[in-house]
Amino acid sequence: DAKTTQPNSMESNEEEPVHLPCNHSTISGTDYIHWYRQLPSQGPEYVIHGLTSNVNNRMASLAIAEDRKSSTLILHRATLRDAAVYYCIYWGPGTYKYIFGTGTRLKVLA
Amino acid sequence: GAGVSQSPSNKVTEKGKDVELRCDPISGHTALYWYRQSLGQGLEFLIYFQGNSAPDKSGLPSDRFSAERTGGSVSTLTIQRTQQEDSAVYLCASSFLRDSYEQYFGPGTRLTVT
Numbered sequence: 001d002a003k004t005t006q007p008n009s010m011e012s013n014e015e016e017p018v019h020l021p022c023n024h025s026t027i028s029g030t031d032y033i034h035w036y037r038q039l040p041s042q043g044p045e046y047v048i049h050g051l052t053s054n055v056n057n058r059m060a061s062l063a064i065a066e067d068r069k070s071s072t073l074i075l076h077r078a079t080l081r082d083a084a085v086y087y088c089i090y091w092g093p094g095t096y097k098y099i100f101g102t103g104t105r106l107k108v109l110a
Numbered sequence: 111g112a113g114v115s116q117s118p119s120n121k122v123t124e125k126g127k128d129v130e131l132r133c134d135p136i137s138g139h140t141a142l143y144w145y146r147q148s149l150g151q152g153l154e155f156l157i158y159f160q161g162n163s164a165p166d167k168s169g170l171p172s173d174r175f176s177a178e179r180t181g182g183s184v185s186t187l188t189i190q191r192t193q194q195e196d197s198a199v200y201l202c203a204s205s206f207l208r209d210s211y212e213q214y215f216g217p218g219t220r221l222t223v224t
Contacts, residue, residue, distance in 0.1 A: 032211060043114075043201050043215030044153070087152065097143065097166060098213070100153035 004088045009105040012078045020073040020104050022088030027068055031091060034098070035062065035073050037084040044087065047073065083108045112136065114216035116202050122222045123192055131187040131219045135204030142185050143203040143213060144177060153201065159185060192223045 005023040012018040036044040055062040061074040087103040144156040155169040179185040203213040
């Protein structure tokens with residue numbers, strides 16, 4: 001299975017940047033890295049994805065290590081609404097199914 | 111526009127009964143996925159549809175679980191002879207194409223087997 005490793009939980013103060021790390025040492029050269037987040041009592045929502053280069057969108061930035069064995073999701077200014085479980089995932093090889101781990105539970109302190 | 115919808119939002123059933131869970135994907139999305147999430151756990155892939163066919167059923171946990179999709183749209187996940195370990199939130203997602211990088215998830219159906 002396509003395994004990723006993330007810290008179980010992290011805390012951040014409101015209005016400060018948050019760096020959420022993910023290790024994916026078994027990723028292949030053609031697998032995109034995806035990030036989703038799940039707010040309480042909701043289904044997951046897409047955040048960002050990337051292959052090799054760093055990526056930015058309105059929600060976050062994604063920094064991908066040169067060897068692609070790790071990546072970091074960056075929330076530039078955390079808000080209380082960003083409190084969620086963040087999942088770093090990629091498709092299993094030769095499949096189109098996400099293999100979710102337990103993710104990182106982000107707590108944002110006011 | 112309308113997102114992915116699922117019904118019912120909550121279902122309580124007795125052990126041994128059959129249940130049907132429904133998913134209405136976003137119009138035009140050809141790929142549809144079912145996942146389940148047990149309490150405090152990440153998502154577990156169950157099955158994936160491309161159109162009406164299911165090329166990957168590898169995640170179905172037992173032969174009590176089945177799913178179908180008709181008209182390339184609505185999908186039903188059926189659990190026969192429910193067991194307590196089937197209690198979980200069942201999530202449906204859809205995407206425009208099977209290799210779309212963004213899946214849109216519904217709010218889920220919380221199933222409780224007593």
